[in-house]
Amino acid sequence: MSFEGAGNERFFDYYELMQISPNAELDTVQRVFRMLVARYHPDNPHTGDVNKFLLLKQAYETLSDPQKRAIYDTQYSLRNLEPLPIFELREFTVGLEGEPNRRMGVLCLLYHRRRTNPEVPGLSVLELEQLMGFPREHLMFTAWYLQEKQYVRTTGNSDFVISAEGIDYIEQHMTHNGVIQRLLNSAELGSANPVGEGQVGPQAERTQAVA
Secondary structure, X not given: OEEEOHHHOEEEOHHHHHOOOOOOOHXXXXXXXXXXXXXXXXXXXXXXXXXXXXXXXXXXXXXXXXXXXXXXXXXXXXXXXXXXXXXXXXXXXXXXHHHHHXXXXXXXXXXXXXXXXXXXXXXXXXXXXXXXOXXXXXXXXXXXHHHHOOOEXXXXXOOEEXXXXXXXXXXXXXXOOHHHHHHHHHXXXXXXXXXXXXXXXXXXXXXXXXX
16 A cells, blocks of 8 residues: 655555545545545544544545646556565575466456456556566466466457456465465555565465466
8 A cells, every 4th residue: 555665755555545446536536535434434433543544534635636636646657667576586586486476476466456446457568567577578478377277368458357267266365375465465555575474485385376
């Protein structure tokens, strides 16, 4: 939901916070805000969350103002071009273990895209290159495999989209597969800490790769 940039400033993904498309119209922004702000209002004894409530107000103030939203969207586009740090880990770049984890990475990025941007659910090869930091030559075998398994398909403009089979695979394995959990969290947060408890390891996750 947030990006760490230069100087450690934090950039919040308001679209992810509100679970709306970056192309959402103003009436959608208003409707979703009313629903969420009631859910997370501090006076709500069941789901109240003061931090999320304040962040939602901040998001609404930005996305409901055309000038503020235009400035925000420029920053949002630039941030989304940066590779996710999780893909710099050895588990995605080195050896035979890297390939199954890259498959999982593509699948999780497409899952996140389909869930958060249903109007434009696909990602191009170029966008996958930018998000993962791998040249397309390193992704073509990955994409071929996922298509053969019918976990992804291509659209008329050659974008990759996750299929129902791919969604089923992610949701059936997400609770016990550390790679999937970390990839989905990284896609939502826009950043990931490559060091620390729960780090993905080739020995721990090798048996849970996409198959």
